[in-house]
Amino acid sequence: MADAIRIDKLQKTFRLGFIPKTRPILKGISFSVREGEIFGYLGPNGAGKTTTIKCLLGLIHPDAGTIEIFGRSHLSPRSREPLGFLPENPYFYDYLTAREFLAFTADLFGLARKETGGRIARLLKLVGLERAADLPLRKFSRGMLQRAGLAQALINDPKLVILDEPLGGMDPLGRKEIRDIIVRFKDEGKTVFFTSHILQDIEMICDRVAIIVGGRIVKEGALRDLVSERVLFTEATVSGLFPDAFRGLAESVSVQGDRVLLRIFEESKVGEVLDLVRAHKGRLVSLSPRTETLEDIFVETVTRT
Amino acid sequence: MKIWAIAGITFKEAKRDRILYLLFFFAALGIVASRALAVLTVGDRVKIIKDVGLASISVFGVLMAILIGTGLVYKEIDKKTIFTLLAKPLHRAEFILGKFLGLVLTLFVMTLAMSLIFLAIVYAHTLKIEGVLLVAVGYIFLELVLITAVAVLFSSFSTPILSSLFALAFYLIGHLSWGLELIIKKMRPGAGKALVRALYTFLPDLENFNFKTEVVHGLPIPPGIYVSAFLYGVCYTAFILGLAVLVFRRRDFI
Numbered sequence: 001m002a003d004a005i006r007i008d009k010l011q012k013t014f015r016l017g018f019i020p021k022t023r024p025i026l027k028g029i030s031f032s033v034r035e036g037e038i039f040g041y042l043g044p045n046g047a048g049k050t051t052t053i054k055c056l057l058g059l060i061h062p063d064a065g066t067i068e069i070f071g072r073s074h075l076s077p078r079s080r081e082p083l084g085f086l087p088e089n090p091y092f093y094d095y096l097t098a099r100e101f102l103a104f105t106a107d108l109f110g111l112a113r114k115e116t117g118g119r120i121a122r123l124l125k126l127v128g129l130e131r132a133a134d135l136p137l138r139k140f141s142r143g144m145l146q147r148a149g150l151a152q153a154l155i156n157d158p159k160l161v162i163l164d165e166p167l168g169g170m171d172p173l174g175r176k177e178i179r180d181i182i183v184r185f186k187d188e189g190k191t192v193f194f195t196s197h198i199l200q201d202i203e204m205i206c207d208r209v210a211i212i213v214g215g216r217i218v219k220e221g222a223l224r225d226l227v228s229e230r231v232l233f234t235e236a237t238v239s240g241l242f243p244d245a246f247r248g249l250a251e252s253v254s255v256q257g258d259r260v261l262l263r264i265f266e267e268s269k270v271g272e273v274l275d276l277v278r279a280h281k282g283r284l285v286s287l288s289p290r291t292e293t294l295e296d297i298f299v300e301t302v303t304r305t
Numbered sequence: 306m307k308i309w310a311i312a313g314i315t316f317k318e319a320k321r322d323r324i325l326y327l328l329f330f331f332a333a334l335g336i337v338a339s340r341a342l343a344v345l346t347v348g349d350r351v352k353i354i355k356d357v358g359l360a361s362i363s364v365f366g367v368l369m370a371i372l373i374g375t376g377l378v379y380k381e382i383d384k385k386t387i388f389t390l391l392a393k394p395l396h397r398a399e400f401i402l403g404k405f406l407g408l409v410l411t412l413f414v415m416t417l418a419m420s421l422i423f424l425a426i427v428y429a430h431t432l433k434i435e436g437v438l439l440v441a442v443g444y445i446f447l448e449l450v451l452i453t454a455v456a457v458l459f460s461s462f463s464t465p466i467l468s469s470l471f472a473l474a475f476y477l478i479g480h481l482s483w484g485l486e487l488i489i490k491k492m493r494p495g496a497g498k499a500l501v502r503a504l505y506t507f508l509p510d511l512e513n514f515n516f517k518t519e520v521v522h523g524l525p526i527p528p529g530i531y532v533s534a535f536l537y538g539v540c541y542t543a544f545i546l547g548l549a550v551l552v553f554r555r556r557d558f559i
Binding site for chain 1: 306307309310311313314317318321384385386387388389390391392393394395396555557558559
């Protein structure tokens with residue numbers, strides 16, 4: 001499969017302050033995003049995620065390295081023709097209505113007005129802003145602005161969608177809707193490159209991820225290769241027994257009323273815990289093995305680096 | 306198409322700026338007050354009305370160009386709306402030209418409105434529509450176009466306050482630099498004269514656009530002067546816009 005994005009040895013150092021202090025942000029990062037996949041770009045705050053995206057979009061000039069979008073240098077404005085972008089905090093002209101704003105962005109792609117009317121209506125419906133279409137953007141909540149931002153990112157029916165924290169500021173229902181839209185993009189053959197702090201969302205929908213820490217890519221690969229199915233521990237909730245009864249078998253995490261939440265690290269001791277509960281006429285409320293998650297990998301990677 | 310989209314949004318934004326209407330109000334007040342001034346002054350009343358009217362259009366037009374122009378690009382960067390724009394297939398040069406044209410369009414509408422008030426006041430006194438006054442207004446507008454380009458240039462790398470000071474300095478230097486021409490005439494040939502000549506060539510001479518005296522007093526103007534003033538304005542504006550594009554192309558938007 002061809003690469004939608006190819007980044008090779010990208011470096012960027014900022015010189016900030018009156019007496020310029022150099023601060024390297026990207027230290028030679030390389031990765032590629034394949035056509036048609038959902039790619040998650042993770043990293044702690046200040047790791048260089050947004051700087052990478054800004055380099056990709058030509059908002060920042062890299063000091064070294066190359067960036068290609070569908071095989072074309074990112075420096076050419078034409079490379080941005082098949083691209084849709086949603087910034088982290090959408091900043092738009094707040095005196096325009098959502099409909100006017102979308103018409104303006106359509107103009108920036110040189111789309112014909114007669115063609116855009118129907119497309120704008122469809123996009124407003126897709127992001128759930130039909131009723132607010134003729135309200136000025138200054139009256140929008142953060143979640144609504146995020147939706148308007150998503151709509152403008154799709155105005156050109158892009159092959160590649162770049163989303164910087166698309167789920168930030170969304171309520172749980174809104175997050176689910178946006179997740180569903182992203183998955184739909186994949187079904188339509190679009191490539192999605194997105195950053196998010198909400199790792200569960202990334203785990204749910206991404207095909208591949210890259211983790212950036214301190215300006216370096218420290219992990220990259222398919223999610224199924226990174227996250228093993230190894231059981232880390234088993235969580236059990238029991239009632240009718242005191243926490244002390246499990247000493248040596250499991251670690252008591254919390255006590256709520258007569259319920260005790262236990263964490264059992266050795267698989268062989270799960271049976272012993274169950275036997276103990278039965279012997280003391282206690283009750284097993286829940287039992288669930290915890291496998292490795294993206295969050296575990298992320299925390300481990302970031303703390304180790 | 307893309308340039309016009311940017312120009313259109315700039316026009317819309319400038320239209321919402323209250324300072325534009327405040328300056329327009331004072332310009333209109335200046336033009337109307339010229340009648341009162343004419344009554345109080347000894348001399349040809351109509352000439353005083355024309356003088357004060359044209360000066361009002363010029364001064365308040367320049368203030369509009371500077372005060373709105375210097376915030377144009379800066380606001381886009383400060384409010385981060387530029388991220389969404391430059392992520393589109395848009396050349397940075399198209400962005401700068403769009404911003405420039407948007408403000409030029411705003412100033413055109415404002416100059417037109419001020420001119421209508423001015424012509425109406427003159428008509429009330431002479432009962433004639435004096436089209437020749439529009440020649441002076443036309444060159445005032447050309448000067449405003451150049452000042453707009455300067456404001457956009459400074460706005461592309463500096464804060465509005467600093468940009469306003471720089472643009473104001475450009476305007477003042479532009480109206481005083483003609484003095485260098487007199488100095489050149491009186492200097493002996495040599496390195497000093499060459500240096501002053503080079504300085505005069507580089508510095509703007511905005512007096513090239515000043516046809517107020519000739520128009521008000523009905524003095525003849527050779528057609529060549531019109532043409533050279535027009536070409537000077539167009540070339541200087543293109544040069545300044547070129548600089549603005551160069552500066553803007555190198556910028557990082559952090």
